[in-house]
Amino acid sequence: MTNHLFDAFRARMPAPERPLMRTDDGRALSYGDMLTRSAQLAHALTRLNVRPGDRVAVQVEKSPEALMLYLACVRAGAVFLPLNTAYTLAELGYFFGDAEPRLVVCDPARAVDIATLAAKSGADTATLGRAGEGSLMELASGQPGDFDTIARRPDDLAAILYTSGTTGRSKGAMLTHENLASNARVLVDEWRFSAGDVLIHALPIFHTHGLFVATNVILMAGASMLFETKFDPARIVSLLPQATSLMGVPTFYVRLLQQSGLDREAARNIRLFVSGSAPLLAETHRAWRERTGHAILERYGMTETNMNTSNPYDGERRAGTVGFPLPGVALRIADPEGGGGVLPAGEVGMIEVKGPNVFAGYWRMPEKTKAEFRDDGFFITGDLGLVDPDGYVHIVGRGKDLIISGGYNIYPKELESEIDALPGVFESAIIGVAHPDFGEGVTAVVVRSPGASITAEDILAAIAPRMARYKHPKRVIFVDELPRNTMGKVQKNVLRETYKDLYALPVR
Ligand code: MCA
Numbered sequence: 001m002t003n004h005l006f007d008a009f010r011a012r013m014p015a016p017e018r019p020l021m022r023t024d025d026g027r028a029l030s031y032g033d034m035l036t037r038s039a040q041l042a043h044a045l046t047r048l049n050v051r052p053g054d055r056v057a058v059q060v061e062k063s064p065e066a067l068m069l070y071l072a073c074v075r076a077g078a079v080f081l082p083l084n085t086a087y088t089l090a091e092l093g094y095f096f097g098d099a100e101p102r103l104v105v106c107d108p109a110r111a112v113d114i115a116t117l118a119a120k121s122g123a124d125t126a127t128l129g130r131a132g133e134g135s136l137m138e139l140a141s142g143q144p145g146d147f148d149t150i151a152r153r154p155d156d157l158a159a160i161l162y163t164s165g166t167t168g169r170s171k172g173a174m175l176t177h178e179n180l181a182s183n184a185r186v187l188v189d190e191w192r193f194s195a196g197d198v199l200i201h202a203l204p205i206f207h208t209h210g211l212f213v214a215t216n217v218i219l220m221a222g223a224s225m226l227f228e229t230k231f232d233p234a235r236i237v238s239l240l241p242q243a244t245s246l247m248g249v250p251t252f253y254v255r256l257l258q259q260s261g262l263d264r265e266a267a268r269n270i271r272l273f274v275s276g277s278a279p280l281l282a283e284t285h286r287a288w289r290e291r292t293g294h295a296i297l298e299r300y301g302m303t304e305t306n307m308n309t310s311n312p313y314d315g316e317r318r319a320g321t322v323g324f325p326l327p328g329v330a331l332r333i334a335d336p337e338g339g340g341g342v343l344p345a346g347e348v349g350m351i352e353v354k355g356p357n358v359f360a361g362y363w364r365m366p367e368k369t370k371a372e373f374r375d376d377g378f379f380i381t382g383d384l385g386l387v388d389p390d391g392y393v394h395i396v397g398r399g400k401d402l403i404i405s406g407g408y409n410i411y412p413k414e415l416e417s418e419i420d421a422l423p424g425v426f427e428s429a430i431i432g433v434a435h436p437d438f439g440e441g442v443t444a445v446v447v448r449s450p451g452a453s454i455t456a457e458d459i460l461a462a463i464a465p466r467m468a469r470y471k472h473p474k475r476v477i478f479v480d481e482l483p484r485n486t487m488g489k490v491q492k493n494v495l496r497e498t499y500k501d502l503y504a505l506p507v508r
């Protein structure tokens with residue numbers, strides 16, 4: 001009996017006493033502990049009536065136990081469904097209703113509210129806190145330390161990660177065991193990870209970057225992590241000498257560059273800095289190289305596809321590009337208009353990808369899934385790009401109306417719907433404007449209803465209980481009318497141009 005993903009990790013597991021992680025509060029976990037804890041948690045899940053194929057929705061703070069819960073789901077054949085800790089109850093309600101989890105695991109502090117919400121979708125609730133407290137570990141600690149890992153095939157689901165929809169509803173990207181295993185294997189090889197590596201892990205573990213790219217690579221290499229619950233730039237600089245690698249979003253690198261202690265000496269033991277999730281400015285790449293002597297390796301991925309491209313480990317890491325398609329990934333640039341014919345090298349078009357990394361479709365949305373795949377199996381990413389004469393892929397824009405702030409995605413439509421529904425608002429447009437810290441700053445351009453006097457504070461107060469904090473506009477601007485083209489469509493490019501210097505001064 002094989003479990004495709006877990007067996008892949010196990011096959012490369014080092015001796016049980018080897019370290020898997022050390023946390024910022026001084027806890028240590030070995031690979032042997034990983035086997036025991038994930039087994040106990042898998043028993044606990046079974047006791048809580050989680051059966052193979054059932055979804056386990058998890059909104060908890062980052063902790064070793066939270067990571068073990070991911071592995072326990074894999075071992076129990078369940079589908080892991082991680083959720084951003086910033087999501088409000090209103091946002092959670094949608095995910096529970098759509099995914100119909102068997103079990104919801106949440107922070108003890110939110111247990112009462114979430115249990116009520118979960119029950120409406122027929123789910124039970126267990127709790128897990130930052131320090132491992134709560135009902136889940138209480139149940140798990142009494143369970144045996146070995147578990148007959150449930151058989152799962154390569155195309156069985158391992159996880160569902162929600163990605164916001166351009167037209168409203170979030171879509172659950174269904175990721176299979178093979179999606180995750182194949183991508184982790186490729187990244188270990190491409191980025192030369194081995195058992196001796198120590199990764200500074202300061203990303204959240206509810207998204208692809210921190211959960212799959214960072215953690216799966218470490219598990220697949222038998223390496224270890226310095227597991228940080230929060231991104232604290234001063235602390236990260238102090239940890240650099242103990243590590244060999246760091247993975248982060250561009251905001252990490254921007255903030256680390258503001259630390260006086262960041263220099264070649266601090267980075268002396270590092271062999272690889274990786275950036276992704278959002279565009280890394282060429283100036284950040286250059287400044288980093290000057291300060292540390294290292295060229296950041298930029299790569300490109302999506303929730304739906306895991307990682308698609310990477311700059312080379314050996315060879316030139318070209319700033320402003322995302323490198324070459326990874327082994328096994330076919331990438332092409334297609335005509336975004338019309339039939340999607342393949343464009344010649346150098347021309348800008350829609351990036352399309354195909355490979356073992358590409359997801360199995362959107363949960364219970366066959367029509368949306370069909371619309372985002374070509375007949376020959378290529379997935380339409382929504383990113384606009386080109387391939388230069390040397391084969392480097394450049395992302396030059398987005399066909400989808402998406403803002404990426406500090407590595408988090410915000411879909412304007414979702415915010416616009418909330419703001420437009422407020423009394424006193426006639427209409428609104430949400431745009432991303434260049435921001436020195438977050439890359440793009442969410443900005444609301446609002447037209448008041450005739451005679452209304454609604455303020456920015458009123459708008460922010462109204463969305464606060466409904467939407468995660470990181471989605472909130474950093475600025476609200478009132479205008480008399482929105483610019484429109486002859487078809488009546490709001491010209492967001494005009495708005496972006498008008499407000500391009502809004503955040504020009506450093507905010508931190
Ligand atoms: C926090 N805030 C934000 C963000 N993060 N606002 C906009 N965008 C953000 N990303 C809010 C806080 O709620 C707070 O609000 C204020 O901004 C300042 O908080 P601060 O303490 O500075 O923030 P932080 O806690 O230090 O967080 C910044 C962060 C974090 C460390 C950059 O956003 C982060 O961990 N980002 C990584 C996200 C990630 O993992 N993305 C990968 C997705 P206030 O003070 O007003 O209450 S996976 C993906 O994209 C694909 C697959 C890929 O290719 O990887």
Ligand code: AMP
Binds near residue numbers: 163208277279280300
């Ligand atoms: P998500 O929905 O969180 O999976 O975000 C995926 C999106 O992030 C991609 O479709 C890209 O638009 C963007 N992205 C990821 N990595 C990069 C990168 N290195 N450069 C530019 N955009 C990126």
